[in-house]
Amino acid sequence: MKxxxxxxxxxxxxxxxxxxxxxxxxxxxxxDSPDLVVLxxxxxxxxxxxENIHGSGEGFPQGEAYRLMQSxxxxxxxxxxxxxxxxKSGNSHYNTSVVFGxxxxxxxxxxxxxxFDVDAPGGxxxxxxDTINRGEDIVTYKVGEVTVGCAICYDIRFPELFRKLRDxxxxxxxxxxxxxxxxxxDHWEVLARARAIExxxxxxxxxxxxxxxxxxKWCWGHSMVVDPWGHVIAQCSDGVGTTSARLDFGYLRKVxxxxxxxxxxxx
Numbered sequence: 001m002k003x004x005x006x007x008x009x010x011x012x013x014x015x016x017x018x019x020x021x022x023x024x025x026x027x028x029x030x031x032d033s034p035d036l037v038v039l040x041x042x043x044x045x046x047x048x049x050x051e052n053i054h055g056s057g058e059g060f061p062q063g064e065a066y067r068l069m070q071s072x073x074x075x076x077x078x079x080x081x082x083x084x085x086x087x088k089s090g091n092s093h094y095n096t097s098v099v100f101g102x103x104x105x106x107x108x109x110x111x112x113x114x115x116f117d118v119d120a121p122g123g124x125x126x127x128x129x130d131t132i133n134r135g136e137d138i139v140t141y142k143v144g145e146v147t148v149g150c151a152i153c154y155d156i157r158f159p160e161l162f163r164k165l166r167d168x169x170x171x172x173x174x175x176x177x178x179x180x181x182x183x184x185x186d187h188w189e190v191l192a193r194a195r196a197i198e199x200x201x202x203x204x205x206x207x208x209x210x211x212x213x214x215x216x217k218w219c220w221g222h223s224m225v226v227d228p229w230g231h232v233i234a235q236c237s238d239g240v241g242t243t244s245a246r247l248d249f250g251y252l253r254k255v256x257x258x259x260x261x262x263x264x265x266x267x
Contacts, residue, residue, distance in 0.1 A: 162198060223236040
């Protein structure tokens, strides 16, 4: 199985973000022929203010970003893990990953469980709960015979979620993100490698990069694939771009047989 990561610099122009996403997905499919393509958190709109964030949201399946990703999956015959979008559902708004199979059908929908309410180093405040409702469900889906688990950004700091995904059979875990520069430089790789080692899965962490909010906020980038032993096997740098990796499930089975941690939990 091959996975391709699309690292973006989304801002508050939804039309441009969607055009950029479509072009990058098409380019990486043509170049690397992946089975799974993953975009970052808030790929369609990364802006500020409750009204702006809610205004960028869309109902499923009629929304513009939803229909674009659906059509791209069907056109290219590839599974697309559409990072995350602001989903409107009644009076609620969720930070939601939607996954489309190679025929364009929706095969998974995950609403972010852990919301980012943080005063970051450097004095910048983030209050995701001011605009976004919390999800509750643990979600997996299939790419062929492979089980893939869903998480988003701040979820990475809560290992209990990832153990539950592994217990549901996940062999790959996908985490779209918009990790901040200040936390990312110290914690992004450490946490991604830890989650891969704990769960003995391939961990696919796909981030936003560079600045948004008129240069007041920055994302870390460095999207990566980590193998079940904790080694980084593919990684983007600081800028907009893509990377791809081939996942070896024979190696995954060997790691789990050599150190069978899933059989040893007592709590």
